[in-house]
Amino acid sequence: MIARYVSWPMFFAALCLWLLSASFAHAQLSSPVPLSGYAWSSTIGWVSFSGPGYGVDIETNGDLDGYAWSSTIGWIKFGGLSSFPSGGSDANLDISTNEATGWARACAGTEFGDCSTMADHPGGWDGWISLNCSNTGGCGTSSYVVGAGGGVLTGYAWGSSVIGWLDVSNVTFTAPCSPGFQCLADLSGYEQTDQWCQVVNTTNCSSPLICDTGNPGSCVANTLAGSISVRPAAARSGDTTEITWSSTDAISCTVEQQNAAGNASQSWTGLSGTETSDPVNQFTIFSLMCTNAGGIPEYEVASTSMDIIPLNIET
Incomplete structure (x- = not known):
C-alpha cells in the first residue's frame, strides 16, 4: 500500500472551498416571494402566475411552488412533481446565481389532465416545461434559462410542440431587498x-x-480623536488627581477611572471637561472613550495613567 499525504495548506484550502460552496448551496430566503404577472407563448397565449385562489411562489429554499393558469391548456404545476425527464428535478431558483433549473408541468399533459398522476396523457404530449437547457444534458442546440433580476423573471422556458417558447419577462416579484x-x-x-x-x-x-x-x-x-491628561501624574496613596480631556469630531465621550485590573471605579461624560478623581490607592488608568456621528461604536481614543509614589520616597 502506498501512503498518501495531504499537506495542511492544501487541506485548509480545500476545506475553505467546501465551506464556501456549502454556504451558497444553502442560501435561504427569510420568507416566500410570490410571483405575479404573465408569461407569453405564441401558441397558447398568456399564462397567469397569480389570481384568486392560485399562484406561484419562490419558497425560502428557492423552489418554485404552486400553479399558473392558461385559458388555453389549463393548469401548469410547479413543485411536487415526479417522473421527470432526463436531468429531472422540481423547478428551483438558485438565489446565489439567479438562474433556475428543473421542470414545471402542464397538467393537460398528464394521464387524467389534472396532475393527479404523473403518467403521460395518451394523446402523446407530456406537458413538461424545461426552465434550463442544462436539464436535457446540454445547451448546444438551444441555449435558454429562466433567471431573476431587478424584480422580474428573465429569459425563456421551453414547452415542446404545444407551448413552444415561454417568455417569462413579464412575470414580476417584489424583491425583499434593494441591492x-x-x-x-x-x-x-x-x-x-x-x-x-x-x-x-x-x-x-x-x-x-x-x-x-x-x-x-x-x-x-476616521477623524475621531481625543486627548486626556492628569495632574499630578504621580501622588501618594489616597490622594486625588485632576483629569482634563478634549475630543474632535465626537458626539459623546466617557472618561473611566480604572485600576490595573481594568475595574472601573468612577466615570464622567462630556466632549471635554476637567474633573477630580476619587482617592487613588494604586496604579490607575484614565481612558477616554468616544463615538462619532457616523455611529461608530464607542472606543478608546486616548488614555493616560497615574502612579503611586512609594511611602519610602521623600518629597
Whole structure:
C-alpha cells in the first residue's frame, strides 16, 4: 500500500472551498416571494402566475411552488412533481446565481389532465416545461434559462410542440431587498447585498480608514480623536488627581477611572471637561472613550495613567 499525504495548506484550502460552496448551496430566503404577472407563448397565449385562489411562489429554499393558469391548456404545476425527464428535478431558483433549473408541468399533459398522476396523457404530449437547457444534458442546440433580476423573471422556458417558447419577462416579484452596500457594525468595512438580502461581497477598509456611513460602499478617514491628561501624574496613596480631556469630531465621550485590573471605579461624560478623581490607592488608568456621528461604536481614543509614589520616597 502506498501512503498518501495531504499537506495542511492544501487541506485548509480545500476545506475553505467546501465551506464556501456549502454556504451558497444553502442560501435561504427569510420568507416566500410570490410571483405575479404573465408569461407569453405564441401558441397558447398568456399564462397567469397569480389570481384568486392560485399562484406561484419562490419558497425560502428557492423552489418554485404552486400553479399558473392558461385559458388555453389549463393548469401548469410547479413543485411536487415526479417522473421527470432526463436531468429531472422540481423547478428551483438558485438565489446565489439567479438562474433556475428543473421542470414545471402542464397538467393537460398528464394521464387524467389534472396532475393527479404523473403518467403521460395518451394523446402523446407530456406537458413538461424545461426552465434550463442544462436539464436535457446540454445547451448546444438551444441555449435558454429562466433567471431573476431587478424584480422580474428573465429569459425563456421551453414547452415542446404545444407551448413552444415561454417568455417569462413579464412575470414580476417584489424583491425583499434593494441591492446595495451597508457598513459593518464596527465600521471596519462594508458588505454588498443582492436583491435576496444575501451578502455577495465583503470589503475591509484599510486602517485607519472606516466605512463612510453617508455613502456605504466607500472608506473615509476616521477623524475621531481625543486627548486626556492628569495632574499630578504621580501622588501618594489616597490622594486625588485632576483629569482634563478634549475630543474632535465626537458626539459623546466617557472618561473611566480604572485600576490595573481594568475595574472601573468612577466615570464622567462630556466632549471635554476637567474633573477630580476619587482617592487613588494604586496604579490607575484614565481612558477616554468616544463615538462619532457616523455611529461608530464607542472606543478608546486616548488614555493616560497615574502612579503611586512609594511611602519610602521623600518629597
